[in-house]
Every structure is written in structure tokens, then in C-alpha cells.
Amino acid sequence: MNGEYSLDTTEGMAASGDPPTNNAVDDYDAEEALERQREEENKIKIKLKSFEGGVYECGLTAAKMSVMVANMLDALQETDLTKIATREPIPLQNDAVTNKALEKIVEWVDHHWDDPPIDPDFDDEKERRNEELSHWDKQFIDIADQGELFDIIAAANFMDIKGLVEVGAKHICNKIKGKSCTEVREMLKIHNDFTPEEEAAIHKENEWIYAKD
Amino acid sequence: MKRRRGVRQKSVGDDSLRSDYNLRSNSCKRVKRDLKSGDHSLASGGNQLMNSQNCEDLSQRNVSTISQTSVTHKTTKMPNKSYNLRRRVTRSGSRGGRHVTEPLSLVTIDDLPDDCLLDIFERLDTIEDKCALQRVNKRFYSLVNRLLVAQKSFTVGSTFGPNNEQMLTQRICRTIISKCPNLQTFKMPGFYTKTSINSFDERIGDKEMYVLGKKCKDLKELDICGCGNVTEKGINFIAEICPKLEKLSISFCLQVSGASLQKLTKNFRTLSINTNDMTP
Numbered sequence: 001m002n003g004e005y006s007l008d009t010t011e012g013m014a015a016s017g018d019p020p021t022n023n024a025v026d027d028y029d030a031e032e033a034l035e036r037q038r039e040e041e042n043k044i045k046i047k048l049k050s051f052e053g054g055v056y057e058c059g060l061t062a063a064k065m066s067v068m069v070a071n072m073l074d075a076l077q078e079t080d081l082t083k084i085a086t087r088e089p090i091p092l093q094n095d096a097v098t099n100k101a102l103e104k105i106v107e108w109v110d111h112h113w114d115d116p117p118i119d120p121d122f123d124d125e126k127e128r129r130n131e132e133l134s135h136w137d138k139q140f141i142d143i144a145d146q147g148e149l150f151d152i153i154a155a156a157n158f159m160d161i162k163g164l165v166e167v168g169a170k171h172i173c174n175k176i177k178g179k180s181c182t183e184v185r186e187m188l189k190i191h192n193d194f195t196p197e198e199e200a201a202i203h204k205e206n207e208w209i210y211a212k213d
Numbered sequence: 214m215k216r217r218r219g220v221r222q223k224s225v226g227d228d229s230l231r232s233d234y235n236l237r238s239n240s241c242k243r244v245k246r247d248l249k250s251g252d253h254s255l256a257s258g259g260n261q262l263m264n265s266q267n268c269e270d271l272s273q274r275n276v277s278t279i280s281q282t283s284v285t286h287k288t289t290k291m292p293n294k295s296y297n298l299r300r301r302v303t304r305s306g307s308r309g310g311r312h313v314t315e316p317l318s319l320v321t322i323d324d325l326p327d328d329c330l331l332d333i334f335e336r337l338d339t340i341e342d343k344c345a346l347q348r349v350n351k352r353f354y355s356l357v358n359r360l361l362v363a364q365k366s367f368t369v370g371s372t373f374g375p376n377n378e379q380m381l382t383q384r385i386c387r388t389i390i391s392k393c394p395n396l397q398t399f400k401m402p403g404f405y406t407k408t409s410i411n412s413f414d415e416r417i418g419d420k421e422m423y424v425l426g427k428k429c430k431d432l433k434e435l436d437i438c439g440c441g442n443v444t445e446k447g448i449n450f451i452a453e454i455c456p457k458l459e460k461l462s463i464s465f466c467l468q469v470s471g472a473s474l475q476k477l478t479k480n481f482r483t484l485s486i487n488t489n490d491m492t493p
Contacts, residue, residue: 096324129336147320157329165332172322173336181348188322193350202348 042113044081046073047089048106054099055089058106062113067160096154104152108140108164115163133170141171146189323352330356340369340389358392366398366434386421396429397457400436416440422447426454436462445473452477 042059048069049055060081064070069090078084092102133141143149153168176184185192194202322330334357337343347357367389386401401417417440425432432455437443443466452458461477463469 146322150320150322150324153329154325157326165329169329169333169336172333176333176346177337177342179342179345181345184345184349190322190350190353194348198351199348202354 038114041081044085046084046087048102049089049091050099050102051092051095051097052099054102056102056106059110059113060084062106062109065109065113065161065163067162069159092155092159094155094158096151096158098148098151098155100148101151101155104140104143104148105155105159105161105164108167109161111136111140112163128166133167137167138171141167327356331360334360338368340367340385340392344388361392362395364393365395366400367393367396368400383417383421386417387424390421390425390428394428395431397431398434399425399429399432400434401440402436402438416442418442419444419447419450422451426451430455431457433457434460437466438462439465441465441467444468445470449473449476 038061042061044060045057046060046063047055047057048063060073064073072090073084076084076087141149141152143152149168149171153165153172156164156168175187179187184190192199330353334343334346334353337346343357343361347354369385369389389399390396417437419442422443425435432451435451435458443463445468448461448463448466448469452461
């Protein structure tokens with residue numbers, strides 16, 4: 001649907017009597033048209049419904065950052081985008097999508113909707129991995145309530161929003177770094193389900209860590 | 214023409230969307246159950262209850278609003294139902310309006326699906342962190358193990374850069390070798406900027422080369438710059454036993470002589486050896 005639309009605009013521009021220019025300019029024009037279209041689309045608000053029943057409004061382009069929501073909207077095969085806004089809210093059927101989580105997710109996609117898409121040809125996966133979180137993301141993800149944090153990550157994973165999952169993963173990774181296993185267990189409130197024998201075996205396996213101290 | 218088609222399909226699209234919703238929610242539930250019912254999930258309901266009570270104690274908020282009824286409710290329901298119902302029960306409690314202000318948070322990192330956790334663990338690049346995670350619980354152990362076995366490249370040790378202070382000892386080296394059998398790239402520049410492991414015996418030597426050669430047959434790239442204890446014997450052994458070896462960096466390996474390098478070049482066509490200088 002998306003592609004069709006952008007194709008139409010470029011065709012229209014070519015037909016309106018512009019002399020054929022070189023490819024670079026064409027590319028630039030197409031890019032700009034796409035950007036304008038995204039911006040236009042984001043003014044259309046659609047509704048998302050959480051598992052608990054709360055309904056949240058979100059720009060169309062922003063909502064499409066979730067691959068799942070984008071697929072659902074594609075399934076509608078709606079040519080008139082403004083009609084999407086009048087539809088009943090899209091239900092998100094996973095118990096991780098609580099009211100709070102969805103509220104935060106909508107906040108995140110509304111802030112990030114105009115991010116440039118990840119280009120696998122140019123963006124180095126490793127570099128992106130090591131990149132520090134932006135200031136806004138750091139403040140966004142610094143949530144005292146761990147349950148809420150994990151809800152957001154699980155919900156983002158369910159809705160297939162790569163960027164947000166990455167933000168959460170980086171945040172937790174930074175917390176875990178350099179901690180011992182008991183510290184990790186305490187911090188994340190994890191129950192130790194090893195039997196003493198198993199624990200001893202693993203301890204032996206990793207003996208060198210403790211020999212250092 | 215186009216528009217008409219669009220209108221006609223609208224009603225069809227409606228139905229397909231709805232069925233899509235159902236399909237999605239069903240499949241998602243199924244996947245979730247599959248994930249949770251793996252061998253690493255908490256086996257007994259008693260454990261879960263204990264766990265959740267710990268959370269309650271630790272969270273230090275809402276303590277007064279914990280209703281006894283909801284806890285006992287859980288104990289009766291827990292043992293015969295699947296793992297993810299724990300969340301369901303608490304959620305329904307909050308939806309029912311008993312804890313309207315703030316639902317009790319019982320969601321832990323264990324509620325995340327496997328691929329999320331793998332995504333997190335992958336970002337920890339030191340072997341120490343990974344080993345610490347392995348000891349947390351069974352699920353973590355199997356997940357981290359999966360990562361380590363799949364790991365293709367590892368970099369430890371320190372170059373001359375001031376920020377890279379991971380220490381490389383025989384033990385770390387051997388642990389990595391024993392845990393990651395599928396290594397293809399192993400970089401362990403052995404320059405020591407820290408004085409803490411200056412003892413000569415702790416450094417990488419020929420023995421590590423033997424272990425490495427026996428364990429990691431797929432090795433393509435090896436960097437042992439500055440590992441002064443490695444001699445020609447170790448290098449030759451690696452070169453012989455790893456047929457895929459393409460790149461070998463042995464700058465500042467002071468015990469490797471030019472004569473042995475000549476031997477190496479005869480064996481390999483695509484072997485590039487990066488010796489800056491200093492080799493006698």
C-alpha cells in the first residue's frame with residue numbers, strides 16, 4: 001500500500017511536465033516525497049487497545065514502527081487512510097501489553113517515528129550494538145518498577161518494535177555488567193533453582209573467576 | 214477502477230483482519246506456552262509462590278494492600294496450571310478492581326521470552342559476565358550456553374590502548390576455549406598494561422596452543438600478539454592441526470624465529486602473518 005502510494009506521487013510529478021533530470025535528483029525528490037507522506041500519515045491517529053482494555057491514540061507512521069501493527073493494517077487493504085482513524089481500536093492480545101506498558105510504548109514510538117530506518121547495507125550491526133543510548137532513551141527506560149520495565153520489553157517484542165527492544169536490552173545489559181551471580185539474582189529477583197550439587201559443578205567449571213580475588 | 218476495487222475489498226478486509234487478530238492471539242499464546250513449559254521453567258508452584266512473596270517483601274510498597282485472599286487464591290490455582298498463569302492471575306486481580314491504584318508487580322525477567330533474553334545476554338562481551346550469568350539459574354545457564362557454543366569470535370586481553378583492560382590469563386583463555394568450541398576468530402593480544410598479572414607463569418604459552426588446536430578445529434584467524442611464551446612449537450602445532458587457518462598475527466612473539474616462519478609459509482597458501490618487527 002505504502003509503495004503504491006509513493007509510486008503514484010513520483011509518477012504524477014513526472015507527468016506534470018518536469019524535464020527528466022539525473023538520478024540523484026530523482027532519488028532526492030522521491031525521498032522527500034516519502035518523508036512528506038510519512039509526516040502526513042502521522043497526523044492520522046489510530047487507536048490501540050491494551051490487554052487490560054485501555055485505549056491509546058497514536059500516529060499512523062509511529063504505530064507502523066510495530067511490524068505487527070503494520071501487518072494488521074496491511075491486512076485491511078484500506079486505500080483511504082483517513083478511514084483507518086475511524087475504525088475500532090486495534091486489540092493487542094498479549095498479557096504483557098498492559099495499560100502502563102502500552103502508554104510508554106506509544107510515548108516511545110511518538111518520539112521516534114521519524115527515525116531513519118535501519119539500512120542493513122550501511123549500518124554496521126556491531127557498531128549499532130555498541131552505540132550508547134541517547135539521553136532521551138535513557139530517561140525513558142530508567143523505570144524503577146522492574147515489572148513495568150519487563151512488561152514494556154516483552155510487549156515491544158510481541159509488537160515487534162526492534163528499536164525499543166534494543167533500548168531495553170541495552171539498559172538491562174548495562175545493569176548486569178560486572179556483577180556477580182548473587183548480585184544479579186538479587187537485582188532481578190530471580191530464584192535460584194540449582195541443586196547444591198549442580199551449583200558445585202558449575203562452580204568448579206568457572207573456578208578461575210574466584211581464584212582471581 | 215482502482216478505487217472501486219478498494220471499496221469492494223474493504224468488507225473482505227474487515228473479516229480477514231478479524232480472523233488475523235484471532236490467529237495472532239492464538240498462535241502467540243501457543244508460542245508463549247511452549248517457551249514457558251521448557252525444562253528451565255520453575256517446576257513447582259511452591260517455588261513460584263515463594264518467589265512472588267520475596268518480590269512482595271522486596272518491593273516494599275503496597276505491602277498493606279496485599280490481600281491475603283489473592284495469595285491463597287494463587288496457591289490453590291498454581292500447581293496444576295501452566296507457568297504463565299501466574300501473570301494472568303495477578304492481572305485479572307487488578308482488572309477486577311481489587312487493586313485499582315497499583316497492581317502488584319510480580320513480573321520478573323523470567324517472564325521475557327527466550328529471544329529477548331538472548332538479545333540481552335549477547336551484549337555482554339566479557340567471559341566473566343557470561344559465566345556469572347550462567348550461575349544465576351537453570352534457564353540462564355542453558356541460554357548462555359547456547360550463546361557460547363554458537364559464538365564465532367572472541368577478543369580478550371589488552372592491546373596498548375589504555376581503555377582495554379581485560380586481563381588475559383591462562384585460566385580465562387582455557388575457559389573460553391572449553392566453552393566455545395566453534396570459534397573461528399580468536400584474538401588475544403597479550404600485552405600487559407596492568408602490573409597485576411606480571412607473573413610469567415600466568416601468561417599464554419604453548420600449552421594453551423595445544424588445547425586450542427585440539428578444541429577449535431574451525432579456527433580461521435588467530436591473534437596472539439605479545440604472547441611472549443608461545444614458541445615455534447605451539448605455532449607449528451596450531452598451523453598443522455587447524456586446516457582452515459588463514460590469518461595469524463604473531464607480532465612481538467619473541468620466541469618465534471624466522472626459520473619457523475619459513476616452514477609455515479610452505480604449508481599454507483592464504484596464511485598472512487603479521488609480524489611487525491622484533492622477531493630475530
